[in-house]
Amino acid sequence: MVPMPPATHPASPFTPRDFQLVLLRRMADHNPGLVEDARHALGASITDMREANKRWQAMLHSPRSRAAASPYRSVLGAPESTLTRRIGDMACEAWLFPVPLWPDLRFEVLLAPNGAVWNEWLIRAPEAEGPDLKSLADLTPWSCTVDEAARAFAPARPLEGTAPTRWGLAFTAPDAEGARRAVVAEFTWGLLQRVAVND
Template identity: 60%
Template sequence: MVTGEPFGLPHFQLVLLRRMADHQPGLVDDALRELGASHTDMREANRRWQARLHSRTFPGGERRYRTALGPPRSERRQRVGDLVCTALLWPVPLWPDLRFEVLVAPGGKAILNEWLVRAADAPAPALRTAGDLTPWSCTVEDAANAFPPATPLPPDAPTRAVVALTTPGTPGRTIAHFTWGLLQFTAPESPQNPQNPKHPQNPEKR
């Protein structure tokens, strides 16, 4: 991959992988080989994306994503409280059954959420026990639908989500950790501090 070429979907996939590398380095290495990219490519793509996020001149809001990823494959309206927002969805070749969703507030300038979701025409994975919650197997919505009630917990870094799930046959709750909406790992709920289960990996790096 040529790092100096215009930033597009191939580079953005590397940004997604960069945030997952601390949790699942083996899966990330496999994905890099599939994409024909290196760790250097991944770091450079993330550096370029971070520069866009902090630039005073680069477009913000939904324009940031349209500029990088092109027109969304689909759009849908989604109500968030009293707001009628727009969900923009792009295909992600690395995960054919998923879409990258950007939830935009009215006016297009404020981004409320951005993560991977299950494509509308893709079947949800079969999740029956905690053992089915394997890395990269499901999205936040997949897990929440399979194991209600699901309780969001405070995330420990941007792009992450943490959800407490009630899984059959498991004492206490199962704490599922997601990056960009995709499951990275699970851990038993800590009885000492159930709102902040111990993180088994290194802190996420930029």
């Protein structure tokens, strides 16, 4: 008798919880303690986080994905709000999705006029009050977004990130004694992860 192959079960749906685990997976290198606390809040294991990231990457690169933006709507549903942002002379559409781990933030997917995803990161929710950034002491992990740091410590120079989901900013900020210090701030998914002071 020929043995029957083991029964296969369809994969469980990829949920907003899984998407948050994808965001955390990219932040774990910089802030493992914060990520562990957030992972526990989601009731997820390290294995769950790795599996969510693996499945998300497969979704992004699937030939069945008709457009680069389609995975976001299929996983996160309809955007909470849709905004128009101008980049130069071009009008782009921005989709904003809630992320329960960070109630005051929204995940923004910025679409080019042809529907391609130009950018994807965390921003402050339009109705939320941003942080009061005045010195190095205020630049703690997860305290601010890229645009908030750039505005608070202008002029800031953008730096190329070490991965597609990472960004950097170079600027000066006062230390505890008020002396201006040259710093490099690193962001993952648009959220501050760490600051290096150039002595």
